Amino acid sequence: MPAPSLCIAAGKVTGSSGAASKCVGATPARTSAGVYTLTLSQEVDATECHVSVTPVGTADVRVAVSHTSDSVKTISTFSGAVGTAADSDFTFQINQFSFAS
Numbered sequence: 453m454p455a456p457s458l459c460i461a462a463g464k465v466t467g468s469s470g471a472a473s474k475c476v477g478a479t480p481a482r483t484s485a486g487v488y489t490l491t492l493s494q495e496v497d498a499t500e501c502h503v504s505v506t507p508v509g510t511a512d513v514r515v516a517v518s519h520t521s522d523s524v525k526t527i528s529t530f531s532g533a534v535g536t537a538a539d540s541d542f543t544f545q546i547n548q549f550s551f552a553s
Contacts, residue, residue, distance in 0.1 A: 456549070456550050457502070457547040458547065459477075460477050460492065460493075460496060460501075460548045461475070461477030461478035461490065461494075461544070461545070461546040462476055462544065462546070463475025463476060463477075463478065463544060464541065464544075465488060465527075465542055467486075467488075467529065467540040467541045468482075470483075477492060477493045477546070478490040478491060478492050478544075485537045485538065485539055486536075486538045486540070488526070488527045488529075489525070489526055489527075490525045490527065491523060491524050492522075492524070492525070494548075496548045498519035498522075500550075503527075503545075503546050504544065504547075505527055505542050505544045506542060506544075507540045507541070508540075508542055508543055510538075513529055513531065513540045514531075514532050514535070515527065516530070525546065527542065
């Protein structure tokens with residue numbers, strides 16, 4: 453049976469500015485072209501969470517997610533054609549998993 457999960461953060465981010473649109477549980481920021489941080493309201497270890505990111509409105513975008521710390525996740529978006537950092541709107545959801553010991 454899969455471990456139960458709880459959505460701890462979700463929202464939409466405007467790529468050109470890093471502005472939040474209906475974000476809950478995280479504060480986004482754009483740090484440079486195609487690089488964004490999500491500062492979580494609730495810390496979660498990398499081994500206990502799954503970050504899902506979906507580009508919106510831009511064709512052929514690739515996404516990478518990094519666990520910067522328990523309270524910060526870094527999202528990078530790249531132009532799929534050439535692989536260079538490029539701004540893109542995206543939605544995200546962060547789920548925390550509970551594993552019984």
